[in-house]
Amino acid sequence: MYTPWASSDAARKTMQGNRGRDTKAELAVRRLVHAAGLRYRVNARPEPDLRRTADLLFTRARVAVFIDGCYWHGCPEHFSMPATNLDYWSTKIGRNQARDLETTTVLEARGWLVLRFWEHDPPATVAERIAEQVLARRPGVSV
Numbered sequence: 687m688y689t690p691w692a693s694s695d696a697a698r699k700t701m702q703g704n705r706g707r708d709t710k711a712e713l714a715v716r717r718l719v720h721a722a723g724l725r726y727r728v729n730a731r732p733e734p735d736l737r738r739t740a741d742l743l744f745t746r747a748r749v750a751v752f753i754d755g756c757y758w759h760g761c762p763e764h765f766s767m768p769a770t771n772l773d774y775w776s777t778k779i780g781r782n783q784a785r786d787l788e789t790t791t792v793l794e795a796r797g798w799l800v801l802r803f804w805e806h807d808p809p810a811t812v813a814e815r816i817a818e819q820v821l822a823r824r825p826g827v828s829v
Contacts, residue, residue, distance in 0.1 A: 701795060711805035712741050712753050718813035724820055726751075730799055738789045742816070747823040749799045751816055752789075753807075758782055761804050 707729045719726065719742065727743040740750035748805045756764040760779045766773050790800045799819060803812045 687757050692799070700781070707739075708754065711755075711809065712808075713759050714809035715751075715803075716742065716813045718809055719816055722813065724817060724819045728801060732793055733796060736789070736792060738785075744820045745821075747799075747820045749801060749816070750781065750793055751801045751803070752786070753805055753812070754786065755805050757823055759786060759804075760829070761806070763804070764806060819821060 700713070712774040716726075716728070724744070726747065727740075729739050729741065731737075731739055732743055732745075732748075742751040743749075744751075754761070760783050764826045765779070767779075780795075786802070790802065793800050801816060801819060803815075
């Protein structure tokens with residue numbers, strides 16, 4: 687018999703409505719990075735054999751940017767464990783954090799610079815940091 691993962695129909699509808707890409711935080715950062723003259727790929731795999739997608743990907747500079755949601759990735763500042771379905775959520779968030787760490791480790795071992803930000807970080811600060819790092823890593827460009 688099928689056991690639903692959500693604690694209620696309302697919770698299920700809420701979770702199904704959450705975006706996996708093009709969140710407000712991502713769009714705000716992308717707009718600023720684009721305005722700075724940088725071009726990037728969106729929701730793309732840095733490595734073909736790695737089933738992970740970066741929110742912004744600068745292939746020539748080998749920079750992968752992830753803008754993590756506070757709830758889904760267990761932000762130390764904003765995350766609080768739900769009161770219902772505790773076993774499910776603690777396992778889920780723990781797996782997400784472990785996958786984030788593994789992704790960063792694998793990509794860095796393959797020569798990528800991984801930049802991770804929280805969705806609550808100011809978009810202007812995030813965009814500025816991304817631009818600095820991408821420009822510093824562009825082949826043949828000295829800053």
